[in-house]
Amino acid sequence: MSWVNAIIQGILTGGLYALFACGLSLLFGVMRVVNLAHGDLATVAAYIGIGIIAITHVPFLWSVPIVVAIMAVLGYVLQRSLIQAAISRGELTTLIVTFGLSIVIENGLLQFFTANNRGIGVGSSLISSSFSIGSGLQIAWLDVAIFGLAVVVLLGLQYFLSASKYGRLIRAVADDREAAQLSGANYQHVFGICAALAFATVALAGISYGMTTVVSPTTGTDTILLFAFAAVVIGGLGSLWGTLVGGIVLGVSQQIGAQINISYELLAGYIVFLVVLVIRPQGLTARRSQT
Amino acid sequence: MSVTTDATVRSGQDRKVTRSRRNVAWTGAGALVVVVVLALFPYIVYSGTTAIMVQALIVLTLASMWNLLAGYAGLVSVGQQAFFGLGAYFILIPAMHGVSPFAALPIAAAGAAVVSFPLWWLVSRLRTGYFAIATWVMASAIALFIEQIQSIGGGTGMPLPGFAGMDPTLLAAYTYWAALIVAVVAIGSVYFLLRSRLGLVLTAIRDDETAARSSGVKVGLARLLVFVVAAAGCGAAGGVLAIDQLQVVPGTSGGVFSVQWTAIMAFAVIIGGLGTIEGPIIGTAVYMILQQTLQSYNAWYLIILGLVAIAIAIFARRGLWGLLDDKFNIRLFPVGYYLWSPGETRRRQRAKGPAPVS
Numbered sequence: 143m144s145w146v147n148a149i150i151q152g153i154l155t156g157g158l159y160a161l162f163a164c165g166l167s168l169l170f171g172v173m174r175v176v177n178l179a180h181g182d183l184a185t186v187a188a189y190i191g192i193g194i195i196a197i198t199h200v201p202f203l204w205s206v207p208i209v210v211a212i213m214a215v216l217g218y219v220l221q222r223s224l225i226q227a228a229i230s231r232g233e234l235t236t237l238i239v240t241f242g243l244s245i246v247i248e249n250g251l252l253q254f255f256t257a258n259n260r261g262i263g264v265g266s267s268l269i270s271s272s273f274s275i276g277s278g279l280q281i282a283w284l285d286v287a288i289f290g291l292a293v294v295v296l297l298g299l300q301y302f303l304s305a306s307k308y309g310r311l312i313r314a315v316a317d318d319r320e321a322a323q324l325s326g327a328n329y330q331h332v333f334g335i336c337a338a339l340a341f342a343t344v345a346l347a348g349i350s351y352g353m354t355t356v357v358s359p360t361t362g363t364d365t366i367l368l369f370a371f372a373a374v375v376i377g378g379l380g381s382l383w384g385t386l387v388g389g390i391v392l393g394v395s396q397q398i399g400a401q402i403n404i405s406y407e408l409l410a411g412y413i414v415f416l417v418v419l420v421i422r423p424q425g426l427t428a429r430r431s432q433t
Numbered sequence: 434m435s436v437t438t439d440a441t442v443r444s445g446q447d448r449k450v451t452r453s454r455r456n457v458a459w460t461g462a463g464a465l466v467v468v469v470v471l472a473l474f475p476y477i478v479y480s481g482t483t484a485i486m487v488q489a490l491i492v493l494t495l496a497s498m499w500n501l502l503a504g505y506a507g508l509v510s511v512g513q514q515a516f517f518g519l520g521a522y523f524i525l526i527p528a529m530h531g532v533s534p535f536a537a538l539p540i541a542a543a544g545a546a547v548v549s550f551p552l553w554w555l556v557s558r559l560r561t562g563y564f565a566i567a568t569w570v571m572a573s574a575i576a577l578f579i580e581q582i583q584s585i586g587g588g589t590g591m592p593l594p595g596f597a598g599m600d601p602t603l604l605a606a607y608t609y610w611a612a613l614i615v616a617v618v619a620i621g622s623v624y625f626l627l628r629s630r631l632g633l634v635l636t637a638i639r640d641d642e643t644a645a646r647s648s649g650v651k652v653g654l655a656r657l658l659v660f661v662v663a664a665a666g667c668g669a670a671g672g673v674l675a676i677d678q679l680q681v682v683p684g685t686s687g688g689v690f691s692v693q694w695t696a697i698m699a700f701a702v703i704i705g706g707l708g709t710i711e712g713p714i715i716g717t718a719v720y721m722i723l724q725q726t727l728q729s730y731n732a733w734y735l736i737i738l739g740l741v742a743i744a745i746a747i748f749a750r751r752g753l754w755g756l757l758d759d760k761f762n763i764r765l766f767p768v769g770y771y772l773w774s775p776g777e778t779r780r781r782q783r784a785k786g787p788a789p790v791s
Contacts, residue, residue, distance in 0.1 A: 176562020246739035249732035412574035423558040
């Protein structure tokens with residue numbers, strides 16, 4: 143029974159990983175920016191959530207839209223200033239700037255919040271309640287809720303990008319920014335909106351992670367960035383549904399690794415990542431190489 | 434096979450192509466004097482100074498390697514801490530079997546180089562940004578793997594054996610000399626690699642990869658070579674760290690596998706000047722000054738270093754050395770070429786601006 147449990151847990155955790163990967167995928171897909179500060183920004187979102195709840199005592203559910211809005215604005219501003227400046231100077235500069243940002247954020251958090259772990263106070267009823275199937279299976283409502291959130295976010299993004307007018311504009315800019323510019327689109331503004339969207343999903347990812355477990359200043363790089371990236375590569379670069387598949391594969395392999403020996407949890411995930419990189423570098427869902 | 438330093442230019446005019454505008458022998462002599470003076474440091478300065486110098490030399494070695502990767506081969510690796518950490522372990526493991534840690538330094542370099550081959554095979558499937566994160570994942574996976582091996586200290590690390598009964602002053606001096614040798618060999622290797630055919634190949638790739646590829650340049654092979662050399666250099670630096678700290682501490686936060694090592698080497702290179710051999714030297718100096726003045730404020734030096742690196746990456750892409758070079762037009766380590774007209778003096782050429790080799 144514990145194996146079935148591990149697989150179900152892995153699938154549910156996979157939703158969280160897909161949520162991690164969403165923002166990374168979106169920024170790369172549209173602007174060709176690989177944001178090395180991705181994980182740290184998610185951690186920042188979690189800390190903002192913790193701070194808002196601690197200071198204003200608003201109920202947890204009210205803090206979510208506030209954090210998402212703050213991160214979306216931050217995303218737009220950061221894109222229009224720092225990231226745009228880096229993009230126009232080339233790929234190398236973009237990497238250096240986002241890596242610098244990552245180190246600055248991580249050490250800034252370390253400086254102001256110490257290395258202690260913190261969790262987001264959700265109220266015990268939401269976190270601890272679970273339901274059981276059969277005798278040995280305990281499933282937490284929270285994990286189900288986060289999985290559902292990930293699916294809703296992916297569906298929403300998919301619909302927005304493929305069916306809405308603005309989504310079409312984003313895809314046009316992603317395909318050829320000069321041509322879009324000539325047709326009257328302000329590509330820098332579109333990039334900003336796109337970054338705002340990506341940062342909103344990053345905020346959701348950070349909060350979700352802070353709810354299920356605890357965050358510390360190093361969570362961003364140790365966990366969120368690397369898992370997000372592994373999910374993206376396993377699933378296939380540039381595919382939103384691929385990230386869900388990748389997240390689930392990563393989650394399940396981690397849980398199976400943990401079943402064998404608790405200290406193999408992370409290692410098992412990375413081994414599966416490396417195996418996919420060797421056998422199918424284009425990812426599990428992609429039809430052709432997009433690297 | 435190296436390119437000869439004076440070639441006849443197509444037009445048939447009596448022009449000369451040289452590596453440097455002034456006599457390289459003087460620069461060489463200057464470098465020799467600097468190295469000799471540095472080698473005499475344990476006799477003339479306090480041991481506290483040499484201890485700081487050891488840190489500086491470790492950072493210098495790392496920065497030179499990262500510069501070779503990112504500045505010349507366009508490989509932005511964020512996983513160099515993997516080789517740094519492995520280097521430390523390649524000192525620890527022979528030391529546990531009775532090999533002197535100093536004698537094990539070549540093992541550390543060679544070991545890291547050997548490990549880098551299969552890793553290159555994995556990470557080279559991805560490009561630029563995804564290459565960067567893939568190297569990061571690789572470093573994390575290696576750190577996790579090493580922590581599983583209990584006989585070399587598992588997750589807590591181990592003190593380095595082999596120094597029992599050694600005079601601390603002598604040990605400090607030996608450590609300093611080891612660090613100096615590693616740094617000099619690292620910079621020397623980068624210099625001579627770039628002056629060799631590989632340097633020309635890398636410049637061609639940097640300028641236009643497609644054109645280089647279609648001219649028969651083996652792009653993958655050149656990058657592999659750079660990756661392996663950088664792994665060896667980082668491994669040797671990790672070995673020096675193990676000797677300096679007399680222990681090996683694993684772990685991705687605070688240990689030898691911490692991404693902060695890559696952050697330090699990358700920031701030093703960017704601040705000093707990416708794609709120049711002089712850059713890492715200046716960047717290391719800036720890093721050491723910041724680290725020494727701000728060391729009582731915990732992580733602040735890394736925050737400031739990161740902010741400075743971001744600002745320089747955006748506003749002064751050639752770094753501090755680039756600014757100096759613009760003003761005074763100097764090359765301590767000439768790896769490019771200059772075109773001379775007959776009878777032309779340095780002053781006149783500077784007024785015209787540097788002449789590109791066609």
